[in-house]
Amino acid sequence: MSSRVVVKLENVTKRFGDVVAVNNISFEVYRGELFSLLGPSGCGKTTTLRIIAGLEQPDEGRVYIEGVDVTKMPARERKVCLVFQEYAVFPHMSVYENIAFGLKVKKLPKAEIDKKVKEAAEILELSSYLNYKGGRLGLSEQQRVAIARCLVVEPKLLLLDEPLTLVDAKVRERMRRELKRIQRELETTMIYVTHDQLEALMLSDRVAVMRSGRIVQMGTPEEIYDNPKDLFVATFVGSPTMNLVEGVLELEENKLVLKTPSYKYILSKEVESNIIQSLLGSEVVVGFRPEDAEVRNDGVLEGTVKLIEIVEDRKILHIKINEDEVRVFVDLLAPFTEGQKVKIRINPLKLHIFEKKTGRKLLKGVVSG
């Protein structure tokens, strides 16, 4: 086992009664890395985190921290800290006492405690709050206190369980950046649990997407976004979600065509037929992200603009094409009106083709780069 590895999970399974919360999970987290567990609620991500912390015992499998098997080690001896989604701060103690808690129970000298508390408060911009009572703080300050409390005990690993979910949207964005800055500055190894795909993609070095207790896909945010392994990951990651159209693939006059019960879509004019050959005739779901299609006069698909949404610095056109509605990004200032007829062209390199029955990815891109 390389010394780069801080945490290693080996075939970890956890059951609650008949429910398998975590199903045979294995992964490694490297030193200084920000690793995210991403998934919908109930996918087992929090349980996985609690197993690493030692707050839950796995039914099967082993957990290693810095090469040592800690599967049976009590939580308080693991030198791992956890920031909870809520109730992270002791309400009866001041911010100072909160941050000092972990050092006080270890009976460190007062001067050293003082120095460490003030350093941590500085990093998390809490210096002016030190005398406030924990119960009187807003949620974002509470979460910063919780992080400071973890940092002072210098854990081998910092675990965060949806720490920003309950924080206001505006503050959340700022805190995300701060968290990443702190992580980079201190080179803390962090495991971050979230159901917010945007958060996971923004923050992480690597992401593990979980579903029903299993890891579906693990990789860098770019890999997860650009090359999802199946329909679940493809639709879970990305906002607005990937456009999906169901049908049967066929080749007509060297054009790739998706046939639905009532319509035919020409997906691409030029196709490398040898790639496609094996897929012809099978039931598939074709997906493309809103940014991988553009509205242009020589587009192959024609539809009507049903709705225009403004999202930050872009517009999303909801375009009705036959029975289906797809979303396409356009410039904020592009002069579209609802009801207008438009043509779109999908980047053939960015077409994702999934098997309908299993959701498994069959192919990405219908022409080679």
Place this chain on the structure above:
Amino acid sequence: MLRRILTNALMWLVLIIAVVWTVIPVMWMISLSFKTYGEWRTPSLLPRNPTLDNYIMLFSPQALGIFIAYTAILEPIVGPLSRTLIISATATVIAVMIGFFTAYGASRYNSPGPFTLFFTLLTRMLPPATFVTPIVIYFTTLYLIDNIIGLILLYAATTVTYAIWILKGFIDAIPVEWEEAALLEGASPLQVLFKVIIPIARPGLVVAGLFIFLMAWTELLFALVLTNLNVPLSVQVSKYVTAVGALWGVQAAAALLSSIIPLVIGYLIQRHLITGFTFGLVRG
């Protein structure tokens, strides 16, 4: 305008009636305690010749010499008062301590369910008179009759169920995350208990404590049966009115005295009481 004055007037009237209704007996008690022997049976609210004789009687029954017949059965009130203080305080501490640990266990670890805790209510479901007899019999063989330890044990045992139920509510409302966070930062289970749980549950401990203290302070039935010479305050108060005669004024003075201490304690901890009763709001 007129309507509002009328409504206000009506409101005040109701309030005054309610206050007078509840306060008059107390006023009578206070007034009686300052009246001279001859006036005890006159229902006037103000004593004609206010006197401290009744209070002097409480502290030294022999001093006045006018009720010689009673002095044999009456000891100075200081004895019963200190006995009751010791009994109530000790019983409270024992009941709250046992109650806290029971409630904590029931709340945090998967106990066999509320059904087990339900049995702790048993002593409260029967009229106390039903188990006076066995208690008297066994206390006799255990030398606990006329012994304040007997009353302490009995009061602690019969009130511990209140402590359990009050404190369980409080501990249930304490998120387990606080304990887990403390544990992960290296605190031992005992440190978690004393630095996190107990300080946060303090309002609950105060509420349960006050409640139990008052129950022990005012208990009469068992005290009457189980004591002879070493009587607590509640029994002493009842003793001023006996078959030999009725020292109404002295009894009023004793009653007033015995209500002052709970009153003072209640006043001193009312701040905790308020946070205690509103603790549920912390979560919202």
